[in-house]
Amino acid sequence: MIMLLTGMLATAVLAGGVLALAALGEVLAERVGVTNLGVEGLMALGAVTAVMTVSSVHSPWVGLLVAIMVGAVGGMVFAFGAVVMRANQVLCGLATTFMGLGLSTALGHSYAGQPVETTFGHVSIPLLSSLPIIGPALFGQNILIIPIYVLLPLAVHFIMFRTRHGLNMRAVGENPAAADAAGIPVMAMRFWYVTLGGAMAGMAGGYLTLTYVPVWSEGMVAGRGWIALALVIFAGYRPVIVTLSALLFGLVTALSFVGQAHNWPIDPAFLNMLPYIGTMAFIIVPVVVWHRMRRVMAAPAALAQPYYRDVR
Amino acid sequence: MATRAFQRLPTAPAGRILALRLVAIAVSLCIIAGVLALSGHSPAMLAELILRSTLGSRFGLEDLMLFMCPLLLTGAAVTVCGTIGLWNIGAEGQFYAGAIAATGVALGLHGPVLVVLPLMTIAGILGGMAWITVPTLARAYAGVNEIITTLLLNFIASLLTYYLTTGPWRDRISGAQVSTQRLSVSMPEMWGIVHWGFPVAIMIVVGLALVLSRTRWGYEIRMGGANPEAARYAGIPVRLRIISVMLLSGGLAGLAGMFEVAGTVHRLQGGMANNFGYLGIVVAVLARGSCLNVIPAALLMALILDSGIVMQTQQLSASVILAITGLILFMIAIGDELAHYRPVATTPAKGKA
Numbered sequence: 001m002i003m004l005l006t007g008m009l010a011t012a013v014l015a016g017g018v019l020a021l022a023a024l025g026e027v028l029a030e031r032v033g034v035t036n037l038g039v040e041g042l043m044a045l046g047a048v049t050a051v052m053t054v055s056s057v058h059s060p061w062v063g064l065l066v067a068i069m070v071g072a073v074g075g076m077v078f079a080f081g082a083v084v085m086r087a088n089q090v091l092c093g094l095a096t097t098f099m100g101l102g103l104s105t106a107l108g109h110s111y112a113g114q115p116v117e118t119t120f121g122h123v124s125i126p127l128l129s130s131l132p133i134i135g136p137a138l139f140g141q142n143i144l145i146i147p148i149y150v151l152l153p154l155a156v157h158f159i160m161f162r163t164r165h166g167l168n169m170r171a172v173g174e175n176p177a178a179a180d181a182a183g184i185p186v187m188a189m190r191f192w193y194v195t196l197g198g199a200m201a202g203m204a205g206g207y208l209t210l211t212y213v214p215v216w217s218e219g220m221v222a223g224r225g226w227i228a229l230a231l232v233i234f235a236g237y238r239p240v241i242v243t244l245s246a247l248l249f250g251l252v253t254a255l256s257f258v259g260q261a262h263n264w265p266i267d268p269a270f271l272n273m274l275p276y277i278g279t280m281a282f283i284i285v286p287v288v289v290w291h292r293m294r295r296v297m298a299a300p301a302a303l304a305q306p307y308y309r310d311v312r
Numbered sequence: 313m314a315t316r317a318f319q320r321l322p323t324a325p326a327g328r329i330l331a332l333r334l335v336a337i338a339v340s341l342c343i344i345a346g347v348l349a350l351s352g353h354s355p356a357m358l359a360e361l362i363l364r365s366t367l368g369s370r371f372g373l374e375d376l377m378l379f380m381c382p383l384l385l386t387g388a389a390v391t392v393c394g395t396i397g398l399w400n401i402g403a404e405g406q407f408y409a410g411a412i413a414a415t416g417v418a419l420g421l422h423g424p425v426l427v428v429l430p431l432m433t434i435a436g437i438l439g440g441m442a443w444i445t446v447p448t449l450a451r452a453y454a455g456v457n458e459i460i461t462t463l464l465l466n467f468i469a470s471l472l473t474y475y476l477t478t479g480p481w482r483d484r485i486s487g488a489q490v491s492t493q494r495l496s497v498s499m500p501e502m503w504g505i506v507h508w509g510f511p512v513a514i515m516i517v518v519g520l521a522l523v524l525s526r527t528r529w530g531y532e533i534r535m536g537g538a539n540p541e542a543a544r545y546a547g548i549p550v551r552l553r554i555i556s557v558m559l560l561s562g563g564l565a566g567l568a569g570m571f572e573v574a575g576t577v578h579r580l581q582g583g584m585a586n587n588f589g590y591l592g593i594v595v596a597v598l599a600r601g602s603c604l605n606v607i608p609a610a611l612l613m614a615l616i617l618d619s620g621i622v623m624q625t626q627q628l629s630a631s632v633i634l635a636i637t638g639l640i641l642f643m644i645a646i647g648d649e650l651a652h653y654r655p656v657a658t659t660p661a662k663g664k665a
Contacts, residue, residue, distance in 0.1 A: 037459070041638075077642075087645040090399060090459070091597055095642035098590070102635025109629050218631070223467045230460045269475035276464045280446065283461065287454040306649075308320060 002133065008254045009137040016250025017148045018043075018208045022228035023235070023242045024152060025200025030237055031160065032193045033173040033302040034082055037093025039201045040225025041100020042074045046205025048108040051216040054118040055111065063118065064206045071202015072195050074100060079194040083187060086306035097225070108216045116214040120144060142211050149243060156239040169193065173300035176307040186307050201225065223276065230279045234286070236297025245282070252278040317655060324651035329600070336647035340640045358626060362619040372618060374504040378576050379614035382407070384513040385568035386592025387606045387613075388520055391599055393561040395524060396554060397537040402447065402462025403565040404589025405469035406440035410566025411573045412473060413439025415580040418495040418573075419481060428497045433570055440566015441559045443469060448558040452551045458558070466589065474582045481580065490582035499575035507575035514607065516564070521603035533557055565589060587634065591617070594641050600648075616640075 022039050029036045046067035054063040074096065081092040120142040129140035138145055160166040171179040172189045180186045208224070209216055231249060235242035256271035264271070345355035366372040386403040393400035400406075413435040421428050443465060450456035474490065477483075481492045499507040524530035536543040536550045544550050568588065577584050591613055598609035620633035 081642055081646050085646045085649055087649040091645035092642060094401075094590075094593060095638045095645060098638025098641065099635050100638075102631045102633065102638060105631035106629045106635065223464065226460060226463050230464070233457060233460070267475055267479065269471050269479075273468045273471050276467045279464050280461055284446070284450045284454065284456050287450075287456055 004258065006133050006136055008251065008258055009133060010141060011254035011257055012247060012250035013137045013145060013149070014141060014212050014250070015253040016247040017145065018204050018212060018224055019228050019231060019249055020148050020153075020243045020246035021204035021207060022201045022225060023231045023246055024156060024239055025197035025204070026228055026232045027197075027235075027237055027239050027242055028156065028200070029194045029197035030232060030303055031173045031300055032169055032190045033176060033300055033305065033307070034079075034190055034194050035089050035093065035304045036075070036078055036082075036096075036194060036197055036201075037090060037229065038074065038078045038096025038100060038198070039228055040221055040223065041097035041104075042071045042078075042198050042201035043100075043205035043208070043225045044104035044221045045074055045100045046071045046202030047209045047221060048104040048111070048205075048216055049202075050206035051108065051111050051116050051209050054116060054210070055114075058118045060118055060120045060210050063210055064203060067206025068199045068203045071205065072199035074202065075195040075198015076191075078198060079191045082306075083190045083194060086308065089304050089306070101221075105218045108218070111216045113215065113217060116209055116216070118210075119214045120211045144207060144211065148207075149247070153239045153243040160239060170300070173302055176302050176305075177309075180307070180309060190307075201228075204228070227275060227279050230283050233297075233299070234282045237299065249275065249278065249282075318653040319656045320652050321654055322652075324648065329648060329651040332647035332651045333598075333644055336643035337640060340636070340643045343639060344636055353626065353628070358623070361626070362622045365622050366615060366618040370504065374506050375621065376611075376614050376618050377503075377506045377510050379617045380610045381507075381510045381513050381575070382568040382572050382588040383591060383595050383610040383613050383617075384517050384606060385564050385571070386588050387595030387599060387610050388517050388603060389561040389564035389568070390592045390596035391601060391603055391606055392520060392524070392533075392557055392564070394596055394601055395537050396533050396557045397540070398451065398554065398558065399459045399593075400444070400462055400558065400561045400565075401459050401593060402444060402465050402589070403561075403568075403592045404585050404587070405462070405466035406443045406562045406565035407569040407572070407585045407589050408466075408469035408473050409439040409443035409562075410436035410569030411439075411580055411584065412469075412476060412569075413442075413566070414570035414573050415476075415481070415492060415495065418497050419492065422496070425497050429499065429574065432497065432574055433567065436566045436570025436573075437563040438566070440562040440564070440569065442562075443566070444558055444562030448555055448562075451558065452554045470582075470585070473580065473584075477580055477582050483579075488579075492580045494578050495573070497574065498578050499571065505576075507571070509571035509575045513568075513571070516567075517603050517606050524603060529553075529556075565592070591637065594637055597641065597644065613637075 022043055026036060026039055049070045050063040050067040053066040054060060078092055078096045081087045082089045122141065123143045125139040129135045160169065168179065168184045169189060171182070172184060172186050176186045205221065208221070213220060227249065231242055231245050235245045253275050256274045259266060259271045260268050348355045348358065366376060386407065389403050389406070390400050414432040417432045417435045418428060421431065444462065447458050447461035447465065450461055451458045477490045477492055483491050483493045485493045499509055502508050502510065524533065532543065532548045533553055535546070536548060536553050540550055569585070572584060573580055595606060595609045595613050598612065599605035616633060616637060620630055623632060624630050
């Protein structure tokens, strides 16, 4: 039983990391009032460029860095359309996803199916990794776990809710006209946070191929970008909660692995549906059960609305 | 900041939109040609080959119509949903659900074509409707974002198709992978390999345009989309209208799946939706909320898909088409926004920021 729990938690932490990164990046973008539906495509681009990089430069850090940069450039392309040109955010996001998925498949054609040799290796932190159940999961896997689950969310939380810059940032998402009047650069704020969110989506893709699933194949992102978007809504646009829900979500994924490993009498196809069914339940059930949820976890007021200074 | 050379209009004139879209497509084509040239292909030769083998040949034209058929229906599905201000990103899943339901009828019932085919049609429509039921109710009664719920169901539908075609319904006769056996019933052909689903789809799109513009129901839908608060105040049951529109949308996408199974592929296959559901979104965007515009929009999209086949013969990956579609969609989104701006011939503004 302890073995099972330890194994499940380890898988959950590993699988949830992809979602935690992408969802945290999306929290940044949505808090300044921009819905980036391109996460799925940016993740695919990050995943494939990480694989391509490490096949010639044998360093996982360089691979991750390239994935981050590619994600940032993709985020900038999206932000150019959705923020600078003020085009429809849903369309720009879908277009970014199409471009990302199409390009990543075309780029990764000759890398498909080959195992990635350079990945983030196992790191075990002495003492902490021998803690029961949570030790191996948090301190005995790879070096990125602690930054993803602890450092990044806490840093984002601190900046967003404890600094003046964070207050400005949230003002841009709630009421851009008032923020503009107060001298906050609305466009710059939106552009750079969307870019940062894109960089984190790219990093999530790189993390996916450099730790969790070390092989590139077409369609391997498999809706994780969309699940991350759903988690942002579920977590009410809060950085720490979104990270915890990514972990909870990792557990759902781990459940389907455990089921396959223990030969549960359910077809693997149905076990593979669990993450998607779980996400649906995540975003529907709380609202149905607890009606106030919609107000407590409300979206930023100006979400998905382009800002025009001269139109009133 | 001193001069304001452009003024933003609340609604963009149609002529300007058309002009800017042509510019957007031209810009996209230039970017694509540039990328192709850089990767060692000759864009001019490729363009000639594409034109010759799509519009210039009988087979190309037949393929074009076969591609148009599902695109018309999925495009209409996204368009009707858009009329009430909602996004149905799940046409892909509803397409699979319709295809699965229709295949189930064809595999389970053995009878004359005149009985089985209508039953398959009904099953396809109901399958698509069933697939959108949960997002519909969640949207109507709990206000849950329909973009994400409809989209997640796509993955579930695709996994279900995979399960059926490798498990209980797998082809035991010819042993084809991830596929059912060839169905005994098929849609009658009309012109070459083009089946009767094509004219039916055109008729459905025209009919929908009439219903949306000429009936009370259509008016209430349009009003609910334009201003939900005013619609509610005027006594329109917006919630019921949302439910009926979303179910209609799911049914249309399901019908597309049924046509594809019965007319084109003749079996249920993994991956048979071929992104038709997602491309339906592009068709709907191109159509700008008008059902009649869905016809030329589907034609353009079918042309792009058709040229994808040609590009595959030239050692270009089929996924390039998805990237190209994305690029065109992106450029058109920007073009549509720019169409709102009108140059204003004024001297530098005085004192006003």
